[in-house]
Amino acid sequence: MNEEQVVPSCRLSGMSFTLFSAAELRRLSVKEVTNPQTFDVLMHPNPGGLHDSAFGPADWDEVCETCGMNSIFCPGHMGHIVLPMPVYNPLLFQTMFKLLQGSCTFCHRLYMPRRVSYLCKKQMQALNFGLLHTIDELRDILSDLQNRFGDGIKNMFEDVKRSLDECVDEAMIGMFASVV
Template identity: 40%
Template sequence: MRGKESSTGGNSKWLHGLPEVRLEKCHLGVMTSEEVMEMSVLSITNTQAFDPLGTPSVDGLYDRRLGTVEVGVNCQTCGQSWAQCMGHMGHIELPCPVYNPLYFKDTLRLLQTICRRCTMLNIPNEQSDFFIAQMQLIYSGKLREMDELIQESKQYNDMEQFGVFIKEYKSKSSQNDLLEELTTSIIDVRADTVKKFYDDFFRKTLKRCCHCQSYIPVYRSERTLQILSSVRKGQKSLYHNRR
């Protein structure tokens, strides 16, 4: 970083003296409620951001415990100035559970794939076993064996024969040793495999469960606020079975 100070202009003085760190890996995910509470320095309860004099309100969105952007005013959590303080996290306690807008579409698709009666995913067991076999090979680093499994599975157009093939494969396959750390190429293959499985089964709108033949209700959403379900036209009951 110090070798690039000449190209950073006036900001080079902030880089002077900082240790050089090489980023080896980055993991992205959604924090749990416990993790949010552990990192939070205060609960945001004041709807007024500033008082009449323009000073940040206590327990508001600009509470100085969250950090400061004012010159000459230090952060009330770490005591650093606006230049050194990186900011701190607060939290807002909601009065009732809400849907995460980032995962709302996926939640809706997942509901459309779950049977209310048998609580099973509306996916044939043969396809589920095939996906699990692929993931086991991926986490064991056996990408060549996975490609061979996929190519061999293409020979079976009949679902019954495909099911027999998967059962025989599971009985012959030994317990694979999982890798302690996945390489970039393995992570890419895993992402492609999960996406294909998701596109093949979670984007379809099916009327009946493939396991118990019960009707699957119709789901619709009102923005990202709520999900409503209704019985299909001409359908007597959600649990009516075809005889």
């Protein structure tokens, strides 16, 4: 075997995870789960249940109802459950609780100076574009301005905003220039 085929030619530089929106979930779903009984008396999957054959073969000798492949080649398929009211994702409870603790119950803003809030906004924007190196740069810019102007920075939001915007804009221009 040729050594060039074995050695990776590039490195992973970033990774992100997001949650699907309701519209994305419905688009990816092959079937709605409507039957609360997963199995019948003989322990066979019930149609419309969690183990419906449309989601993939349950046994090695079965064929998938959706893609027609056997259990070795079928990747499995996603379904959805329509709930009568919104349900919070339990994996996000801790994060949601911290955000609620740090926000005003009247205006719903986070308890932080506007400049820090804007920094978070620009860091999230940089993340969305895959500009991981820019996140630290943004923090350093704000830190530098705070060190330089001390308490006077409280009256300089527009200057902070302009500096952070320029940093993200330059990074995006660099990203698009490298693509072309």
